[in-house]
Amino acid sequence: MILVYVCPQCQEIRIVSRRKEVTCTVCGHGMELSGLTFLEWSEMTQEQRKEYGAQWCARRRTKEIKEQQ
Numbered sequence: 056m057i058l059v060y061v062c063p064q065c066q067e068i069r070i071v072s073r074r075k076e077v078t079c080t081v082c083g084h085g086m087e088l089s090g091l092t093f094l095e096w097s098e099m100t101q102e103q104r105k106e107y108g109a110q111w112c113a114r115r116r117t118k119e120i121k122e123q124q
């Protein structure tokens with residue numbers, strides 16, 4: 056099972072197979088499941104992946120703000 060993780064800190068996307076704790080190789084922050092499947096990810100261009108990472112982080116921030124209220 057290959058999973059797609061995103062770093063909420065720097066938007067880095069990483070492909071991981073069967074790991075419990077995933078740490079960002081760029082900034083060291085804990086990574087979270089992106090919701091993308093490996094197949095979806097593999098069909099995206101580099102540009103689309105960057106865009107997805109940015110949108111995912113924006114959504115996550117919105118969610119965080121809502122949870123704090």
Ligand SMILES: [Zn+2]
Binds near residue numbers: 084
């Ligand atoms: Zn990072």
